[in-house]
Amino acid sequence: MVSLLRQYGRWGVGLLLITALASCGMFSRSDPRTDPAPLTEYEAAISASIAWSVDIGSGSAYSFAPHRAGDAIYAATPNGSVLSVDASSGSVNWRTSTEKGLSAGVGSDGTTTAVATARGDVIAFDRNGKEKWTAKATSDVYIPPVVGDGVVVVRSGDYRIQAFDVDDGDLLWSVQRAGPALALKTSMGMMLLDGILISGLPNGKFIAIDIYSGMVQWEGSVGSAQGATDLDRISDVVGSPQLQGPLLCGTSYQGQTACFDISQGGDRQWSAKVYSGTGIASDSQQLYLPDRRSDVVALALENGEQRWQQQALRNRQLAAPAVTSEAVAVGDLEGYVHFLSRADGQLLGRLDLGGGAIVSPLLGLEKDVVVQTGNGKLVRVSLN
Secondary structure (H helix, E strand, O other): OEEEEEEOOOOOOEEEEEEOOOOOOOOOOOOOOOOOOOOOOOOOOOOEEEEEEEEOOOOOOOOEOOEEEOOEEEEEOOOOEEEEEEOOOOOEEEEEEOOOOOOEEEEEOOOOEEEEOOOOEEEEEOOOOOEEEEEEOOOOEOOOOEEEOOEEEEEEOOOEEEEEEOOOOOEEEEEEOOOOOEEEEOOEOEEEEOOEEEEEOOOOEEEEEEOOOOOEEEEEEOOOOOOOOOOOOOOOEEEEEEEEOOEEEEEEOOOOEEEEEHHHOOEEEEEEOOOOOOOOEEOOOEEEEEOOOOOEEEEEOOOOOEEEEEOOOOOOOOOOOEEOOOOEEEEOOOOEEEEEOOOOOOEEEEEEOOOOOOOOOOEEEOOEEEEEOOOOEEEEEEEO
16 A cells, blocks of 8 residues: 655645555565465456446546535546546536646535645536635645535645635634644545534544534544554544444544444444554445455444455555445455455455556445546446
8 A cells, every 4th residue: 555644843744655565564565475465266246347437637546536426426636637427327517627736536515516736725616617716725635625515624734624615615614633743645535414524533533523613523533543653653544434324433544443323422332453544335234444454354333343354355455445235346456346245255256447556435336336547537337
């Protein structure tokens, strides 16, 4: 897993590129402990095919995830391309390009679509893809904005969460928390839930904020920092929060996975000593995550007990997964999408999309999955 670590002095912005191998040990590529598992032959139980594919721009990163709002899929790329695609047919509803390169995208409620730049510019577009307004966050933004309930919300590199008015971009409120010396640049997300913003933080916590007032409602610890060095103590909440009924779940890097009961004020229900560097997915029964070695693990939603573990994709640098009605889908470093049984983790099938590593989180659509590839394509994969 290749990640960008962000290092701060007085909110300074040095970027340090590292290769996070296994448990952050510096191993050579030939070390069998870190070599990607070879793909094996097996009898496929499902058939996967490309329903549609759209060129969306160049570049790829953890902070660019396809997003669904209504009947459309929204996507953006680092070179500034932003577009809306019909989810069923793949036809382009609109396409635009910013004059600035992008660092994160995309968020949308179907009416307003937002992206962000490394300089903290937050750019909003209307339902036809025309620029609506531009606002300024206090620092660089490497997490996709969220849009809904009259706000556009971003989390910037100085550990500040800011809400802008969806109509004119006026700043509505700002919440800041102290952060660690180092933080990951990997798959992260926020969500809106009945007027509450849920966001993970680099200190291993969830925070819940009233979007109308900016008042913090509660905070919960997913995982705590441990170790002697700043690198060892990285405990960012990674991936997007997962909501199933009253349970809100997340995972923290080098920490653990935990679920909270939001009907009980955010009380933590359980935690498990397993974590992911890219994120988790869920259904009504289980959580699914690639662990630090890219073994895919299923945890019981009710108590965190491990249900199964699939080791066949070890060290294949799996992106944050998606759940469909048929399977759990993960993308790997060679552009393959793998489908696993939700019941026992058995490999059901795979499809080669080419185009280099898949690092963007996958998006589940009922039976299908949408993938943003490493070579700038948006692909809908159908399962039969």
